[in-house]
């Protein structure tokens with residue numbers, strides 16, 4: 753049977769800063785280090801950080817479990833921002 757895995761609990765799922773038009777402002781994005789997230793065009797896809805709790809894969813061969821899923825995923829979903837936020841460098 754195929755097992756659903758949560759990318760947020762995988763060591764290959766990392767958070768990166770993405771700088772946009774202003775050099776001292778950034779947003780947070782999540783990235784799969786194994787490049788499993790791709791657009792239809794074949795380009796790598798990054799997701800907004802606040803959506804990381806929803807990143808689910810069917811039986812990913814590169815899944816590197818970091819710990820017990822529960823209650824981690826539940827707490828993570830509570831602690832994530834509710835929308836995309838812009839941060840400033842101090």
Ligand code: SF4
Nearest residue numbers: 759762784788812814
């Ligand atoms: S390796 Fe698989 S489970 Fe891990 S972040 Fe990438 S797609 Fe998700």
